[in-house]
Every structure is written in C-alpha cells, then in structure tokens.
Amino acid sequence: MIEPGGPCFYPNFTISHASAVMNIYYASYKKNTWNCDFDGNALTVITDPSYDNCKYK
Structure with a gap:
C-alpha cells in the first residue's frame, strides 16, 4: 500500500x-x-482521511 506504485505511496x-x-x-x-x-x-480523527485510491478503513 505504501510501496512505489501502491495506492498510498503519494504523497511520498x-x-x-x-x-x-x-x-x-x-x-x-x-x-x-x-x-x-x-x-x-x-x-483519532472524525473525518475520513482517504484520498484518491488510498482508502482508510
């Protein structure tokens, strides 16, 4: 997920x-x-920090 090419790599x-x-x-x-x-x-945050294809659970 955080490796190059992964959905959460950027911002690096x-x-x-x-x-x-x-x-x-x-x-x-x-x-x-x-x-x-x-x-x-x-x-712990209230709003979902997901962005683009980086999805938080």
Whole structure:
C-alpha cells in the first residue's frame, strides 16, 4: 500500500506512510482508541482521511 506504485505511496512523505500503516493497525484491532495512541504520536480523527485510491478503513 505504501510501496512505489501502491495506492498510498503519494504523497511520498514519512508522515503520510505512517498514517496509512497506523490506520491498518487501528482497524485490525477493532478501532479501540487505546490501540491508536502510539505513545502519543497519533490522533483519532472524525473525518475520513482517504484520498484518491488510498482508502482508510
């Protein structure tokens, strides 16, 4: 998903890639807020951050 050619590769920024990967982790663990703290490095958002073909769960 964040590899070159993947739907979430662009924008090619570490923060964008981290957001996509953290979302997969969060969705995999039943979307509990305590699964998305990442030691204070993440936020749970209300609006869907999906864009183009990069779809968040």
